[in-house]
Amino acid sequence: DVKVTQSSRYLVKRTGEKVFLECVQDMDHENMFWYRQDPGLGLRLIYFSYDVKMKEKGDIPEGYSVSREKKERFSLILESASTNQTSMYLCASGLEGSSYNEQFFGPGTRLTVL
C-alpha cells in the first residue's frame, strides 16, 4: 500500500516562528503536493514538486516555501508563522504522466498559530 506520512498530526506554534512540516512517501512518486484546507474553502494548492529540487507555486504560495532534496521527502516551510496560517495542511503524492493520476494523501497536520 502507498503510504504518505506527515511529521505531526497536531502542531501549535507562536506568531513569528519558523515552522517545518515534513512529508514522506514510500512509493517512488515523482509528484508531491502541499494543500491547505479551510472550512468552506475546500483544499487549495500551495506548492507542488515534480522532481527533486523542482517546485512550482500553486494558488496560494504567499508566506510559504518548500524544499525537496530527496525524491521521497517534501517539506513545507512557514518562514514566519502568522495567525492566518492556522489551518489543516495536507500532503499528497502521485505518479507522473497518467491521465488517471490518483493522488495519495497523508493524514494531515492541524497547525495552530497563536
Add this chain to the structure above:
Amino acid sequence: AQKITQTQPGMFVQEKEAVTLDCTYDTSDPSYGLFWYKQPSSGEMIFLIYQGSYDQQNATEGRYSLNFQKARKSANLVISASQLGDSAMYFCAMRGHYGGSQGNLIFGKGTKLSVKP
C-alpha cells in the same frame, strides 16, 4: 479557468437509503479526469472513484457510482445503501494544469454527509 462546484454544504440520509452528492465542473479541456474523495473526521483523504472524460460508461466501485453527464458538466456521486461509516466530508475534484501533465487536483468546497440510524 477550471472550477468545481458542490452546492450542498450538508446533507442527511437515512441508513440503508441511497444518496446523491452533486458536483458540477467547468473546463475547456477536451480530456479531463474527475475524482471523488471521502474525508472522515480523522482527516485523511480517501480516494473513492474516478471518471475519465472519454470513458464510455459511468464509473462504479462497490457501493459508489458516478453519474456522469458530460453535456451538463456534472459528475454526481451516488452512494447506495448508506452506512453509518459513510458519515464524512466528500470532495469532488478535477485534474488541474500546474506543470502541464503533472497536474494537481482542483477541489470543490465539499459536502458533509450525515447518515442517520
